[in-house]
Amino acid sequence: MTLSVDSESRLYSILRRVAGVGLFSWHPFLMTFSFSFFMTEALLIFSPDSSPIQHFSHKIKGRYHWILQTLATTCALLGLAAIFYNKHLNSKPHFATWHGLVGLLTVLFAVMQSLGGVSLLFPKLAKGWSLAKLKRYHAASGLVGYLLGCSSLLLGMSSLWFTTAVHSLRWYLAALCPILSTLVIMNQVTSSYMTKKRFQT
Numbered sequence: 001m002t003l004s005v006d007s008e009s010r011l012y013s014i015l016r017r018v019a020g021v022g023l024f025s026w027h028p029f030l031m032t033f034s035f036s037f038f039m040t041e042a043l044l045i046f047s048p049d050s051s052p053i054q055h056f057s058h059k060i061k062g063r064y065h066w067i068l069q070t071l072a073t074t075c076a077l078l079g080l081a082a083i084f085y086n087k088h089l090n091s092k093p094h095f096a097t098w099h100g101l102v103g104l105l106t107v108l109f110a111v112m113q114s115l116g117g118v119s120l121l122f123p124k125l126a127k128g129w130s131l132a133k134l135k136r137y138h139a140a141s142g143l144v145g146y147l148l149g150c151s152s153l154l155l156g157m158s159s160l161w162f163t164t165a166v167h168s169l170r171w172y173l174a175a176l177c178p179i180l181s182t183l184v185i186m187n188q189v190t191s192s193y194m195t196k197k198r199f200q201t
């Protein structure tokens, strides 16, 4: 489907009015919200030390987890649409930087991971796989997805646009946030999923 020049500029002016800022600004905002907030919280839900719903059953935590992950994936898709459309409007090449390429891989991975998560809600869909095995694979690939998200954020923070606005100590402080949260999540997932005997069934 192709949009006429008229309907394109109308869509752009509506987006600008809704945003109050340029379309581009939605990209870092939605991506940071997706990975640093929704996805981080979706994983911390299972933390034995800092879960916001520590005393709830594992089943309830699982429900909060998939709702937050769905929000994270939706924000990531909207963030990708914002930058893709903005580049299209400015006739700039797509996926031409490491950030663009790793970012695209990250969003595709997040979508696949979410689809994989459906098999945990309906284990009968994955015939021949035990629930324990599915959970372990989901946790391991989820960790890879989170690491990809952190890498995309750091590459985004290394872009000319960001380093022109934020530099010196403030840049290092900003970069510390995804790095620290990744270390926390890595420690949580490896200690509770990878090494436990309870998944050897």
Ligand code: HEM
Binding pocket: 027, 028, 031, 032, 035, 080, 083, 084, 087, 093, 094, 095, 096, 097, 098, 099, 100, 101, 102, 103, 104, 106, 107, 148, 149, 150, 152, 153, 156, 157, 159, 160, 161, 162
């Ligand atoms: C996990 C989070 C992120 C993902 C998955 C992601 C993904 C992407 C993708 C796929 C593109 C290329 C789109 C195209 O070529 O059509 C892109 C471009 C861009 N992103 Fe991100 N992004 C993320 C976070 C950020 C952040 C936090 C910033 C700023 C601090 C940022 C700044 C930019 C800039 C300046 C561009 C245009 C230049 C380029 O293509 O490298 N991004 N992003």
